[in-house]
Amino acid sequence: MSKQTQLSEAVKGRFAPSPSGRMHLGNIYTALLSWLSAKSKGGTWLLRIEDLDPQRSKKEFAELIEDDLHWLGLIPDEGGLSGTVSAGPYSQSLRGEIYNSYYRQLLASGLCYGCRCRRADIMATQAPHQSDGRIVYAGTCRPQETPPFATEIPDGLATRLYAKSEDIFFNDGICGPQCVNPAEFCGDFIIRRADGAWAYQLAVVVDDALMGVTEVVRGDDLLLSTAQQIYLQHLLGFPTPEYYHLPLVRNSAGIRLSKRDSAMSMEYLREHHTPEEVIGMAAARAGLVADGRALSAGDLLAEMENKSASKLVLNV
Numbered sequence: 602m603s604k605q606t607q608l609s610e611a612v613k614g615r616f617a618p619s620p621s622g623r624m625h626l627g628n629i630y631t632a633l634l635s636w637l638s639a640k641s642k643g644g645t646w647l648l649r650i651e652d653l654d655p656q657r658s659k660k661e662f663a664e665l666i667e668d669d670l671h672w673l674g675l676i677p678d679e680g681g682l683s684g685t686v687s688a689g690p691y692s693q694s695l696r697g698e699i700y701n702s703y704y705r706q707l708l709a710s711g712l713c714y715g716c717r718c719r720r721a722d723i724m725a726t727q728a729p730h731q732s733d734g735r736i737v738y739a740g741t742c743r744p745q746e747t748p749p750f751a752t753e754i755p756d757g758l759a760t761r762l763y764a765k766s767e768d769i770f771f772n773d774g775i776c777g778p779q780c781v782n783p784a785e786f787c788g789d790f791i792i793r794r795a796d797g798a799w800a801y802q803l804a805v806v807v808d809d810a811l812m813g814v815t816e817v818v819r820g821d822d823l824l825l826s827t828a829q830q831i832y833l834q835h836l837l838g839f840p841t842p843e844y845y846h847l848p849l850v851r852n853s854a855g856i857r858l859s860k861r862d863s864a865m866s867m868e869y870l871r872e873h874h875t876p877e878e879v880i881g882m883a884a885a886r887a888g889l890v891a892d893g894r895a896l897s898a899g900d901l902l903a904e905m906e907n908k909s910a911s912k913l914v915l916n917v
């Protein structure tokens with residue numbers, strides 16, 4: 602068996618957008634590098650729609666994200682409309698029963714308690730980007746200093762998971778060695794909202810494990826969420842994928858791109874550029890090609906064979 606074939610059985614990357622708006626160049630950059638990293642090692646790439654929050658997620662955006670990815674030539678092997686569906690469904694809003702069984706496992710371990718604090722509860726379905734600010738939970742609702750806690754949560758309360766004070770080490774493929782103590786970094790964190798919505802941290806860990814994801818390539822504003830995710834992986838007996846956290850794409854003022862940067866939005870880009878130009882722009886941000894070069898995702902891939910995500914962003 603050739604090396605390429607062996608690798609193709611092992612590597613699986615993913616792109617996991619939240620459908621709260623149309624993509625912009627920053628999302629395209631993340632999608633492109635996660636795709637390139639997996640495909641350049643002969644692996645597969647899946648698309649998962651992170652629509653946990655019923656208030657912020659819109660089906661039309663999920664459809665546009667997929668359409669935009671196809672336009673760019675970034676076609677998921679798994680998930681979405683055209684990929685295989687062996688570990689589906691690939692929309693988090695359809696995976697409640699799955700999350701519930703792992704949630705029950707955590708409750709049964711006596712590590713959870715009910716929480717009445719509101720704002721953090723509402724935020725829990727969203728990936729906590731660093732620019733959102735960070736609060737270390739003070740343990741206000743924790744019934745006693747240490748577990749075990751009761752194994753049932755009263756109706757109408759959010760569920761918090763006890764964060765044990767321990768150093769979690771991981772070696773990020775781009776940012777290097779990391780050591781985070783979840784008890785000091787975030788404190789006990791929410792795994793289910795008071796209204797029953799599943800928290801991002803629980804859902805992402807369950808999904809990455811059950812979907813067989815071996816490498817996570819995403820923005821570096823999620824770097825420190827990784828410790829919470831590894832903590833959950835240990836509790837649930839899941840393997841830890843490799844992590845690659847990419848420097849975020851910034852606008853000319855040095856600020857992380859957002860939906861307000863309309864010239865970088867997919868809507869504008871599709872109106873004014875070809876797919877090859879947009880792939881070229883995202884690739885140039887990663888230092889993979891010279892500024893102004895236009896090329897298809899497939900041609901870029903052919904140039905990048907066998908480079909991991911850390912190599913891919915070496916020039917950033």
Ligand code: GLU
Nearest residue numbers: 617618619651728805819
């Ligand atoms: N759904 C998250 C976001 O769009 C990304 C989560 C992840 O890649 O782990 O911000």
